[in-house]
Amino acid sequence: MVTRLIPVLLLFAVVPFLMAENSISVNTELYNTVIRTRDLSSNSYWAYTMSGKSAVSFKSTGNRNVRADLAGDIIYPDSSGIPGFILQKAYVKAKFPTFRLTLGKTRLGWGDGFVFNSGDVIFGSTSPYVNLIGSEVRTETTWLTSIYYSLGKYSFIEGLIKAPDISATGFGKIEDSGAGFRLYTKAVGIKIETGYYFDGTDKLTYDVTYSEAKDNLPIEAMHRPYISLQGNIGPDWYLNSSLAIPAFNSNIIESIAKDTFNISLGLFHMMEAGYDSYLSFRLESVILPYLHWNENDGSAGSYAMLMYPEIVFGLGQTVSLSLRSIVSPIDLSAKITAGFTWNVFEGFNLLTYITSNAGDGNDTFSWDKSSWETGVDTIDGISVMTGVSYIY
Amino acid sequence: MNNKIITLLILLSLFIPVTSFAITGEEIIRKADNMQTFDTSEASGEFRIKDRFGEKVSTFNSWSRGTEESLIEFTSRAEQGQKILRTEDELYLFYPDAEELIRMQGSMLRQSMLGSDVSYEDMTGGKDRISQYDVVLEGEENVKGYDCYVLMMTAKVRTVPYPKEKVWIDKVTFLVWKAEYYTKSGRLLKEMETLKTLEIDGRTIAVETRISDKMKTDTETIMIVTDIKLNIPLEDALFSLEELSW
Numbered sequence: 196m197v198t199r200l201i202p203v204l205l206l207f208a209v210v211p212f213l214m215a216e217n218s219i220s221v222n223t224e225l226y227n228t229v230i231r232t233r234d235l236s237s238n239s240y241w242a243y244t245m246s247g248k249s250a251v252s253f254k255s256t257g258n259r260n261v262r263a264d265l266a267g268d269i270i271y272p273d274s275s276g277i278p279g280f281i282l283q284k285a286y287v288k289a290k291f292p293t294f295r296l297t298l299g300k301t302r303l304g305w306g307d308g309f310v311f312n313s314g315d316v317i318f319g320s321t322s323p324y325v326n327l328i329g330s331e332v333r334t335e336t337t338w339l340t341s342i343y344y345s346l347g348k349y350s351f352i353e354g355l356i357k358a359p360d361i362s363a364t365g366f367g368k369i370e371d372s373g374a375g376f377r378l379y380t381k382a383v384g385i386k387i388e389t390g391y392y393f394d395g396t397d398k399l400t401y402d403v404t405y406s407e408a409k410d411n412l413p414i415e416a417m418h419r420p421y422i423s424l425q426g427n428i429g430p431d432w433y434l435n436s437s438l439a440i441p442a443f444n445s446n447i448i449e450s451i452a453k454d455t456f457n458i459s460l461g462l463f464h465m466m467e468a469g470y471d472s473y474l475s476f477r478l479e480s481v482i483l484p485y486l487h488w489n490e491n492d493g494s495a496g497s498y499a500m501l502m503y504p505e506i507v508f509g510l511g512q513t514v515s516l517s518l519r520s521i522v523s524p525i526d527l528s529a530k531i532t533a534g535f536t537w538n539v540f541e542g543f544n545l546l547t548y549i550t551s552n553a554g555d556g557n558d559t560f561s562w563d564k565s566s567w568e569t570g571v572d573t574i575d576g577i578s579v580m581t582g583v584s585y586i587y
Numbered sequence: 588m589n590n591k592i593i594t595l596l597i598l599l600s601l602f603i604p605v606t607s608f609a610i611t612g613e614e615i616i617r618k619a620d621n622m623q624t625f626d627t628s629e630a631s632g633e634f635r636i637k638d639r640f641g642e643k644v645s646t647f648n649s650w651s652r653g654t655e656e657s658l659i660e661f662t663s664r665a666e667q668g669q670k671i672l673r674t675e676d677e678l679y680l681f682y683p684d685a686e687e688l689i690r691m692q693g694s695m696l697r698q699s700m701l702g703s704d705v706s707y708e709d710m711t712g713g714k715d716r717i718s719q720y721d722v723v724l725e726g727e728e729n730v731k732g733y734d735c736y737v738l739m740m741t742a743k744v745r746t747v748p749y750p751k752e753k754v755w756i757d758k759v760t761f762l763v764w765k766a767e768y769y770t771k772s773g774r775l776l777k778e779m780e781t782l783k784t785l786e787i788d789g790r791t792i793a794v795e796t797r798i799s800d801k802m803k804t805d806t807e808t809i810m811i812v813t814d815i816k817l818n819i820p821l822e823d824a825l826f827s828l829e830e831l832s833w
Contacts (some may be wrong), residue, residue, distance in 0.1 A: 220664050254667065262833070264683075290833060304687040331685050345829040348674065379828070381677075386690055427692035470776075470802050511803070513638070541643040542665045586665045 216257030222250040226546070226582035231575045237567050239575055247271060247582065250283070263287045264301075283336055295343040302336045303355060305377055305390060306423040306459075307433035310503040310521070311481035313459040314423035314435035316392040317357065317373065321457060321481045323501050323559055327519045327532040328548050328580070350380040359396065370416070371395045386425040394419050394439070416442035430464035430476075453485040472510050479503040490526045495559040498525035513538040521560070528554025528561060542586040551577045612722035612738050619754075619761045620654075620716060622790050627652045629816045633663075635809040656826040672831040681831045688832055716740065719747050730755045730764040749776065760784075760791035775801045782809070788817050 225247035232242050252266035266284040286299030306314015310332055311321055318335045325332045341355040354376040359367025377390030394417045421437035439455035441448050461479035468474040480502045487493030488500075502522040509515045517534040535547040552574075556565030562576040633646045645666055651657040655675040661667065668683035678691040716722075720740035728737050735755040742750045751769035756762070766779040783795035794815070799807040824830055 218664070218667060220667065288833075295829070295833070302686045304685060334685070343829070343832075345824065345827060348823075348827040349677070351828060425690060431692050471800070512636075538643075539640050541641070 216255060218254045218256050220252050220254075220586060222252075222584065222586045224248055224546070224582065224584040226580040228578060228580045230573065230578040232573055233567055233569070233575050235569055237569070239563070244272070246580075252284070260290045261287065283334070293344070297339070297341045297343070300336050300338050302334070303339070303341060303353070306388065306421065306435045307386075307425050308435060308459050308461055308479060309477060309505075311459040311461070311479045311501065312423075312435055313437045313457045313481060314388065314390075314421045316390070316394070316419040316421050316437050317355075317375070321459065321483075321501070323521045323523065323530070325521070327521070327530070327550070328534065346378075346380070350378075352376060352378050375419070384426060386423075388423040388425075390421055392419040392421075393417075393442070415444075418442055430462045432463075433461045435459045454483070456485060457481060457483045468508065471512070472508070475505075475507045475509070477503070477505040477507075488525060493525075495523075495526070495557065498523060498559065500524055501559075523554075523559035526554065526558040528552070528558035530560045544584045545582075546584055547579075547581040549577070549579050550574070610724075610736075612724040612736075613717050615724065615736050615738060615756055615761070616716050616720075616722050616740070616754075619756050619763060622761045623763075623792065624654050625651070626818045627821045629819055629821070630812050631814040632810065632812040635811065637805070637807050637809070639805040650821055650825055652821055652826060658826055658830060670831050672826065672828070674826055679828065679831055686832075688828065719744050720752070725753075727758070728755060733760075733764060734758045735764055757791070762791045762793060777801060783811075785812075785815070787815065790817075 225245065227243070228246050229241065229243050231239060233239050248268045248270045250266065250268050252264060255261065255263040264284045264286055266282075268281045268283055269278050270281065271278040282300060284299070284301050286297055286301040288295060288297045303317060304315075305317060306312040306320070308314070308320060310325060310327075312333070313321060315333070318333065318337070320333050338358040339355050340358075341353060343351060343353045345351045355374065357373035359369070359371035359373075361367060372395045373393060374395075375390060375392030377388060379386070379388045381387065395415075417439040419437060419439050421435065423433070423435040425431070425433040436456075436458045438452050438457065440452045444451075459479065459481040461477065463475070463477045465473055465475040480500065482500050484499060486499040487497050490498075500523075502524060503520070504522065505517065505519045507515055507517045514537045515535075517536075518531070519534070520529050520531040522529045530550065530552050532548055532550045534549075535545075537545045539545055552560040552562055554561040556563055564572060564575060567575070628649075628651045630649050630651075631647070632649070633644055636643045636645070644663060645661060646663045647659050647661050649657060649659045655673070657671075657673045659671045661669045668681075670681040672679045672681075680689040680691060681687070682689070720742055723739045723741075725737045725739050728735055735757055738754050738756065740752040740754065749768040750771040751773065753767040753769070754763050755765040757764060762781065762784060763779075764781050767775055768777040768779075769775055777798055777800055779796055779798045781793040781796050783793070784791050785794045792812075792815070794812040795809065797807055797809050
């Protein structure tokens with residue numbers, strides 16, 4: 196309990212020193228939540244709780260050539276009664292005359308895509324298990340060092356070294372590090388981004404799901420090349436592709452490369468829907484063509500295709516109604532989130548989200564999940580959240 | 588001597604109406620655009636968005652070069668660090684929390700900027716209104732004590748935000764004191780008026796303007812420039828993805 200409190204206490208202890216040349220912001224979200232969940236005996240019941248988080252950020256403001264951010268989420272409640280704390284960002288950036296240096300815990304946005312992004316080879320953005328609440332669905336950060344070098348007005352090259360994760364058993368091994376680069380440019384009206392990432396971790400993230408036997412394959416490191424394109428043909432479009440090539444296991448290179456080859460694509464269009472109102476449509480999909488196209492051949496997580504349709508109706512400039520869904524067309528299951536947001540006062544929003552799963556017990560999404568894991572799974576079929584957010 | 592003066596005055600009086608009709612609508616718009624275009628500028632300001640629930644304030648710093656290049660960085664708490672880069676044919680957004688660079692094209696440009704009455708589309712493209720509108724000089728009116736040309740502009744292309752605009756332009760300073768924005772059928776959508784001006788480098792520029800939405804009650808956006816410097820040296824790199832993502 197004490198160790199859980201230490202980061203929070205440390206954060207507040209440094210506040211007086213940070214205030215001089217800092218901008219401090221807090222984004223608090225609080226929800227009344229009703230969920231269908233299960234008890235220790237795996238019996239379903241309806242639960243009611245008040246939940247939420249406060250995202251606290253201390254951004255530097257004093258020097259135009261150096262920027263820093265210390266940000267974390269305080270999450271509550273917790274079964275222990277003590278709020279949890281997640282360090283989201285802790286970085287310093289420095290702008291030198293010819294290049295830019297970043298050190299610390301932060302995010303790099305490689306590739307294009309709101310939910311599915313095959314170009315995001317550092318963090319992985321092809322998992323269907325995302326929270327569809329909020330304006331950002333992928334917010335993972337990591338400890339890294341990166342260098343940014345401009346190649347002109349619309350072009351740059353960026354390189355990074357990612358530190359291996361620290362586990363309970365000690366520091367990460369040097370061979371578990373990651374390293375890569377990307378080139379970003381524009382030609383004939385199309386954004387062209389391509390890069391390579393060496394992933395030294397021996398655990399596989401969801402975005403390289405390639406077979407049911409993934410946990411048993413001895414992959415020590417992977418080469419992760421990718422390409423990302425973006426343009427406009429009426430609707431905006433984006434197309435990304437990547438694959439993972441085992442670095443050392445020559446006997447499985449071809450099968451892994453095939454199974455991890457993935458393409459994500461998306462379309463976005465916005466149109467007027469009456470005066471001062473709009474309708475926006477987004478359709479994304481991620482395809483792993485060498486995985487299973489038939490429900491009976493695979494299981495949740497090993498299917499060849501996922502889709503993300505989204506419709507948003509904006510009424511005036513302050514109210515929006517949204518319908519978002521992750522659809523698994525192979526096993527005909529879906530996670531559907533309907534949302535309502537109203538920006539009433541400066542920084543203050545009223546929010547309501549209803550999330551429901553549709554599918555059978557073993558599907559990617561299901562109303563009654565057959566393999567319920569106590570402590571891991573929380574929502575059994577449906578949740579209703581209504582609350583507020585306030586940035587101050 | 589007196590005869591000479593009288594003759595001169597008569598001649599001048601003959602020329603005055605000739606002069607006022609000699610200028611065309613296109614020339615007025617061109618002059619108005621030129622008066623609001625600077626080699627470079629650096630400014631700070633705020634949007635005050637009012638509705639029946641109160642007022643929302645967004646503050647910003649901006650830099651511009653010519654008619655085509657500008658960079659806006661928002662400094663208010665809710666949007667801090669968000670940036671918009673406009674170059675001759677591109678509009679990019681940067682969201683610092685997600686470290687995300689978004690290239691805006693097509694319909695995305697129609698999104699409202701920070702919930703204001705200004706869209707991203709309003710910011711795009713140069714100020715070459717002559718190629719986009721047919722301009723008719725309708726007459727002259729006095730607005731707030733200033734003699735103005737009254738012009739009706741009808742869009743020649745579909746890519747402009749409003750099919751028709753009526754503008755009142757100061758005959759001396761070529762400042763737009765008032766503008767009305769209409770649908771194609773002539774329904775009034777929005778009205779803009781200049782509330783405060785500043786004389787700088789021999790030009791009169793608007794530093795406080797109000798845009799009110801005539802289709803809604805109790806809503807308006809007031810844009811205030813709190814500080815502005817003109818024709819100062821700016822680095823090329825300021826209008827690049829490097830600066831945008833910094």
